[in-house]
Amino acid sequence: MKTIRRAQKVGHSTLTVSLPAEWVKRNGLEKGSPIFFYEEKDGSLRLYVEPKRVDDEVVIIDADRYEDPLTLAKVVVGNYVLGRSLLKIVSERRLKREQIEVIREVTHRLMGIGIVETSENHLLLQSSVDPKSFPLSTMLKRLYMIVSTMFKEARDGLIDGDIELSKDAMSREYEADTTYWLISRLLSSAQQSWITAQEMGIIDPMEIIHASLISRFLEMIGDHSEYIAKKSMELKGLWDDLPGDIMNLLEQMGSLAFTIIDKAMESIITGDVKVASDAIKMKEVVELKENEFLGALQNKIRDLKAATVLRSIVWDIKMIVEYSSAIAEIAIDKVLGKAGSSPKAK
Structure with missing residues (x-):
């Protein structure tokens, strides 16, 4: 949605522009919050805030939904590609040997991810990749x-x-x-x-x-x-x-x-x-x-x-x-x- 704000002069040389109230509220901004600007090729400015970190959020993967181990492997790879850091593969019954083996194989093929916790009905994978x-x-x-x-x-x-x-x-x-x-x-x-x-x-x-x-x-x-x-x-x-x-x-x-x-x-x-x-x-x-x-x-x-x-x-x-x-x-x-x-x- 297009929003127009007029520049206001503050002091001798500083110009300020107010931010839309709804945008401020939606992004949880307050006094002192960092706001970033990126200059586009045409000279316009892109304004944005750094998204909140979600690295510690645990993504739950229900292994019972993926009887085929290869499908389960693709789900793990997909979450890895999306940047998820904690993946918990769970089963109401017991993880099958084939499922555990394919998950271990996947962790060996992906850089910066490993199994950090195991039980008979769940595996916790943690990924740590610094861009x-x-x-x-x-x-x-x-x-x-x-x-x-x-x-x-x-x-x-x-x-x-x-x-x-x-x-x-x-x-x-x-x-x-x-x-x-x-x-x-x-x-x-x-x-x-x-x-x-x-x-x-x-x-x-x-x-x-x-x-x-x-x-x-x-x-x-x-x-x-x-x-x-x-x-x-x-x-x-x-x-x-x-x-x-x-x-x-x-x-x-x-x-x-x-x-x-x-x-x-x-x-x-x-x-x-x-x-x-x-x-x-x-x-x-x-x-x-x-x-x-x-x-x-x-x-x-x-x-x-x-x-x-x-x-x-x-x-x-x-x-x-x-x-x-x-x-x-x-x-x-x-x-x-x-x-x-x-x-x-x-």
Whole structure:
């Protein structure tokens, strides 16, 4: 609702503006209460009060409503992402062994949360994550390093027939998920408090949206890297029978995809539109290689299992390229969104 207040002069140079009484009452303000101002890009001021801390509120999760342990796990993760600090999982009867095991597994996969109290019919989880200790840019770089390493190991394991490299790639999925859920929690906290956002190094609300998309795309790149590693292991015993030109095309696609990931994140970090544009253009080259590969696959691979696995792997690479290209698009959007600036190719 629009409210107009006229500025009043106090003293020689100070101007004051009164606050709407209902707003003051609703926010529990009194003399001496801190009020924060944030200057928008258009010069307007956003006025807000820091929301009351709700860290000590206990969120009750009724385990009896979630017979499926995986559903219960998703509820715990969802509350973690929303920034809840105390979660109490309860049952009128007795927590099932499967429920307890999945909760323990979840706490191992989420950073800064653990079981602090147990009984036969309840578990109390406590989460302690200080946003100031996790600058957003640092966390995004960390997630990028994890998933890019995953993809490189998955790609090399596929081309070289190295089962151990494929296993290494799969083992990193745990760390990628942990980092992604932490970023999601941090972004949720930033949305709820602008002071928290600033502590994380966020200076523009749009950064929260961009970071949410980037982290999700990186997480999906990690997922598809894991899929490639798993599918590579299905080719065990078949590598020696795969035509060299087929594997060369697959290697070229993998190398192009890795370069696109690298360029996309470089453009996010540096704001270089030319690098972002190059990454997007390389997507077309991958599509040409994909068509060439599928044609060769149809003509030269007679083993149905090998053909099915290889076709599926190419689809995973294609999806990685799609997500990487989307990250590059965000880099361009970020530059265009900066007030008073225009995209400059370096």
